[in-house]
Amino acid sequence: MMSPRAMLTRAAPVLACLGLLAVWQLASLALNNDSFPTAIEAIRAIPSILGDKESLINILASLRRMAVGFSLAVALSIPLGLMMGRSRAVASFFNPLLMVIYPVPKAALMPIIMLWLGVGDIAKTLVIFLGVSLPVIYHSFEGAKAVEEKMLWSGAAMGLSAPQRLIRIVLPAALPEILTGCRTGLVLALITMITSEMIARQSGAGNILFNALDMGQYDTVFAMIIIVGAMGIGLDALFERMRARLVKWSEPQFDIPLSFS
Amino acid sequence: MTVLPSRSNVQAELKPARKPASAMIEIDHVSQMFQTSGRQNHLALSDISLTIEDGAFVSILGPSGCGKSTLLYIVGGFVSPTQGSAKMKGKVIVGPGPDRGPVFQEFALFPWKSVLGNVMYGPRQQRVRPADAEAQSRALIEMVGLKGFEDFYPKELSGGMKQRVALARTLAYHPAVLLMDEPFGALDAHTRTRLQNDLLNIWERDRKTVLFVTHSVEEAVFLSDKVVMMTRSPGRIRQIVDIDLPRPRRRTELLLDPRYQKYVVDIERMFDDGDETGLRP
Numbered sequence A: 001m002m003s004p005r006a007m008l009t010r011a012a013p014v015l016a017c018l019g020l021l022a023v024w025q026l027a028s029l030a031l032n033n034d035s036f037p038t039a040i041e042a043i044r045a046i047p048s049i050l051g052d053k054e055s056l057i058n059i060l061a062s063l064r065r066m067a068v069g070f071s072l073a074v075a076l077s078i079p080l081g082l083m084m085g086r087s088r089a090v091a092s093f094f095n096p097l098l099m100v101i102y103p104v105p106k107a108a109l110m111p112i113i114m115l116w117l118g119v120g121d122i123a124k125t126l127v128i129f130l131g132v133s134l135p136v137i138y139h140s141f142e143g144a145k146a147v148e149e150k151m152l153w154s155g156a157a158m159g160l161s162a163p164q165r166l167i168r169i170v171l172p173a174a175l176p177e178i179l180t181g182c183r184t185g186l187v188l189a190l191i192t193m194i195t196s197e198m199i200a201r202q203s204g205a206g207n208i209l210f211n212a213l214d215m216g217q218y219d220t221v222f223a224m225i226i227i228v229g230a231m232g233i234g235l236d237a238l239f240e241r242m243r244a245r246l247v248k249w250s251e252p253q254f255d256i257p258l259s260f261s
Numbered sequence B: 001m002t003v004l005p006s007r008s009n010v011q012a013e014l015k016p017a018r019k020p021a022s023a024m025i026e027i028d029h030v031s032q033m034f035q036t037s038g039r040q041n042h043l044a045l046s047d048i049s050l051t052i053e054d055g056a057f058v059s060i061l062g063p064s065g066c067g068k069s070t071l072l073y074i075v076g077g078f079v080s081p082t083q084g085s086a087k088m089k090g091k092v093i094v095g096p097g098p099d100r101g102p103v104f105q106e107f108a109l110f111p112w113k114s115v116l117g118n119v120m121y122g123p124r125q126q127r128v129r130p131a132d133a134e135a136q137s138r139a140l141i142e143m144v145g146l147k148g149f150e151d152f153y154p155k156e157l158s159g160g161m162k163q164r165v166a167l168a169r170t171l172a173y174h175p176a177v178l179l180m181d182e183p184f185g186a187l188d189a190h191t192r193t194r195l196q197n198d199l200l201n202i203w204e205r206d207r208k209t210v211l212f213v214t215h216s217v218e219e220a221v222f223l224s225d226k227v228v229m230m231t232r233s234p235g236r237i238r239q240i241v242d243i244d245l246p247r248p249r250r251r252t253e254l255l256l257d258p259r260y261q262k263y264v265v266d267i268e269r270m271f272d273d274g275d276e277t278g279l280r281p
Helices: A004-031 A039-051 A053-086 A088-101 A106-117 A121-145 A149-157 A162-199 A205-214 A218-246 B009-014 B068-076 B115-125 B130-143 B159-171 B189-206 B217-223 B251-256 B258-273
Strands: B023-035 B041-053 B057-061 B083-088 B100-104 B177-181 B209-214 B226-230 B237-242
Touching: A004 A039, A039 A053, A039 A218, A053 A088, A053 A121, A053 A162, A053 A205, A088 A121, A106 A121, A106 A162, A121 A162, A149 A162, A149 B100, A149 B159, A162 A205, A162 A218, A205 A218, B023 B068, B023 B209, B041 B068, B041 B083, B041 B209, B041 B237, B057 B068, B057 B217, B068 B083, B068 B100, B068 B177, B068 B209, B100 B159, B115 B130, B115 B159, B130 B159, B159 B189, B189 B217, B189 B251, B209 B217, B217 B258, B226 B258, B237 B258, B251 B258
Parallel strands: B057 B209, B057 B226, B100 B177, B177 B209
Antiparallel strands: B023 B041, B023 B083, B226 B237
């Protein structure tokens, strides 16, 4: 049996959400504005969105682009970041490039990318890819840089070649830091997914949201915001669960709920 | 330097014929230059020549900053000397290899591997069959006194336990030479003493060649056949002292042994005489 204190700790994230909805409800009632529906009205609009086949296809298409963009970005960024972290030459070549790209909002590149690649899946996936890449590269780089030299020497003495050391020592040693980057990347994937669909208005969850906005269906707008938020929370919780399992060897002992997992 | 009375002929005849000592490591006129941040060259080691015989326990003793660890890294193949060369069994050392096993002050364990996983890492890299690697590793873990901790992660262990794992991990791939870089320097006095005793017990079994870097005079005398005293900045060999004390050595007996005490005092005096090269800051 859990102590009341432990129960409260576990329930805290849910209580925080309920609190937010309550504040929203009260604020909406107080302001009494058409473009600011109450929380209850927004929640009521959710089933009709998720029940509509076309909306559902749109949302799933968004998630697919996000998954492809995220996976490609992670698959390319981790090796690049690790190599940068272990090789001065690689780092000094890529670092200036990344410094230029990092502060640019990736969605701002959308119009140009649309010009080149059209408004289809490729353009939107590319933007997601760009959004995810930078934090993952950065954290992989930092993680690889921090790997203890003596650990690599120990591996070298056992007969590991330089590429083997990168994969079998630098990668696992930097994994906690890499996964921190991936977690940031996941949230950014969701953000760039929505913004790319906001600019390339053709399909997707972002498109539903902004169409509803155009037509003044504010309950649908807020319902979509809740859906996107819930997707973010769900994905993050899923990811956090996987992360905690992968790096349980490095976790400090504390049990503040940082996510919903 | 001899403090022992010469052995009687009878004793010498009774001893089993020892095979002639052959050179395991030869350090030949090694100098090491480092570039510091101010673009100045810092001479860390100056013209070091040293031969380490097969099966010998040799300590390199000196104040911090005398380049003694650098010398060990050169033998390990982790650092290339600016001048001169180091040889292992007559071959010039060009890089690290499993014939020379390092044990570092920082332990340098793989934190994502359990104790067993760490110890098995070397054998698995050498393609020993998993079942055999595991059996050997478990035996080694027991030998270093960590039976029951096989599935622990390094972060769950104390410093002394981590260094035991590091020693077992290195012994697991059977290096001909153990390179120990102030291995007990980060441990408290009590743990340090226990690990020194255990290291000697383990060493007595197969008498591997050991190169042991330390700044503790007592530790060097207690463990070694030979103590190489170094000076600071640039690091040079000041004197080599043969420690002619019987083995197996028992710490409690040795502490009362006037010969042991004389070695310690003599070495400390020599460092004190050497003005700024003294052990104490």
